[in-house]
Amino acid sequence: MAKIESNLLTDIQLRKWVRGGAAVAKSDGGGLTFTLSAAGAATWVLRYRLGGRRQEVTLGRYPDMTLAAARIAASKRRVAIIDGVNPADEVRKVKARKDWTVRQLINDYRDKVLVTLADSTQRSYGRNLTRIENGMGAMSVQSVGPADVVAEIERHELGWVEAFTLWCVLRGIFKHAAGKKVIVASPCAGIQLEAIIGKRPEVRRRLMLTDAEIGLLMNAKMNTENLLSVRVLLATGVRISELLTARREHVFLDDARWHIPNSKTGQEMDIPLAPSVVDWFRQLDELAGRSGYVLPARLRTRFERLDGDANVSKDALREAIDFWIDNHKPKIRRFTPHDLRSTMKSHMRKLGIARDITEMCLNHKLKGVEGIYDQHTYYDERRHALELWARFIATCQAGEKWNVVPFKQTA
Template sequence: MAKRELNLLSDIQLRKWISAGAPVAKSDGGGLTFTLSAGGAAAWVLRYRMGGRRQEVTLGRYPDMKLAAARAAAAKRRVAITDGINPADEIRKAKSRKDWTVRQLIKDYREKVFSTLAASTQQSYGRNLVRIENGMGAMSLDSVAPADVVAEIERHDVGWVESFTLWCVLRGIFKHAAGKKMIVASPCAGIQLEAIIGKRPEVRKRLMLTDAEIGVLMNAKMNTENLLSARVLLATGVRISELLTARREHVFLDDARWHIPKSKTGPEMDIPLAPSVVEWFRQLDELAGRSGYVLPARLRTRYKRLDGDANVSKDALREAIDFWIDNHKPKIRRFTPHDLRSTMKSHMRKLGVPRDISEMCLNHKLKGVEGIYDQHAYYDERRHALELWARFLATCQAGEKWNVVPFKQTA
């Protein structure tokens, strides 16, 4: 077999042919060929045989790709050919693959995945998608590396929980890209969130207000809507989201009943309303005007943004409580609306309300086998427990000592 000659060309020859301007096709050996068109475009071409056919691929343009670089690229392609890989096929695959930006990926993710998520998830994911678009939206999808993902997380000083949500969104969009085979592997792979933002802070323990603190809250110097909202939350033990989104059509004051539709946080449920709670709802009903919500939005901009009717902002009551504590300095520990649920649960147990009934009052599912077989709604028992609890709240509000007979299970 004749020895294959390589490295036949020199830089001097290349410059000479470029200066002359005449079309040429000169071999450097091993299939590497320097070509110069009549229009003056110079390029490197690798010619080879595969599958019994003569084929060729363009490696790059001269002088962008120098002679040494062209020889290295040709050597790499020749090794691939020996392994049965056709360079022309690889180039065709690369051209057919969509070269998307991260912004284009996010747009596709919104259409295919984001739209199927729960409303609350869309809210938290949505603001983080905007963060990612602003931070790395213009980047080519193929160029995103793990270091870019880490930089995106470190760019935002938003607290541990929000950083975790941002991390979930980043994993979600790049998982979507990998699923579409737009990237070989997600750049999030191998990244440890704790190494970036540290371990999650200890979860804040729920607070149980004392009898005296309950009395302070029941007489709080807040505007009427906020005070009545705090009282309803404390008296019914509902989740703050359930009260904020409550519609007037679901509150049946003549029946002393509030219907809460099924949601991702719990099944549908009818809540018995004690007489005092019915009165608070009547006052809220008068204040609601023409809105369909028990607690309407207080800003016109929110009405306009949400098609003419909207419930109050999710942060309104929490901010009202903080404002009251900061400005009026009441004798009460700082608490959140959710702490009112733990307050009710703890005090109900002190009043002798059985665990299963107190759990049902909070719309919690019973655990284990008991939860599977016990489908009883405990409506009468819950009514009895909530009325007892309302009388206890009235005693606290009046600053009197509790001396009512503890809860007794009905027959």
């Protein structure tokens, strides 16, 4: 068997050929070949046989790839060939794979995925996409590793929930990249968020305001619009988003009824209004001016930004409550607008109102088989329950003691 020669070339020969400028093709042995074109382009080529066919793959340019480096690269390719891997196929796969930047990936994610999500999710994901774009937008997607993902999370001083949202967005965009085969696997795989930001803090428990606290709230020193809004929230148990976005055309004061359209937070429903609540809505109606919203925006810039009409901002009532507590120091625990729903639910149960009626007053879907087959709206029962609840908070407002009146469910 003939001896296979190798390491036939020297650095001196290579430099001489490059200076000479003539086209050459010289073998270093084992299929490694130095080629120099007439135009002066010098490259390393590995020639081999696989599957009965002669093939070749370019390893790199000379002098960027030295003679020693070319021999090492050729050796690795030969080992791969023995394992049945075709180096030429691997090169073609790399060329076919999109070499996107993270910014390009984010733009594609916005066009194809973000637009399909709920409005609130689009907002929260959108601000975190901006964070990622500012931090690693210029990086090649294929070069992003787990350490880069961890660094992106750590460089922001965020609360736990917002950091978790950032983590969800990172997983989302790189899952999108893997789905498009821009990368083989997501760099987020194997990362444990708890190791980066710790365990989630204990979720704050909802509180129930006492009779005395309800009395203080009903007489709070707030501007008229804020006070009426808080009273409506307490008396109806609606979600704050439902009141903030309520349109005047959906409030039928002559029928003592408020229609809430279907939304992602709950199904559509008609809320019966107690007489006191009707009066509060009438006052809000007078304050609304020409706006189509029950609670119009208070800043001209918000009107201008939202085509001439807009509802009050989502933080207005929460900030009004905090301002009242911080500046007037009432003897009341700090609470959020959502706590008014738990307050109504808890007190309704104390008033003897059945659990299913209480849940339906809060527009909660009944669970299990009952929720599937019982499609009755219980409007009369809810009206009776909400009127009883309104009378209760009126006694709290007056500082009087409630005389227990058992709740009687209508037939």
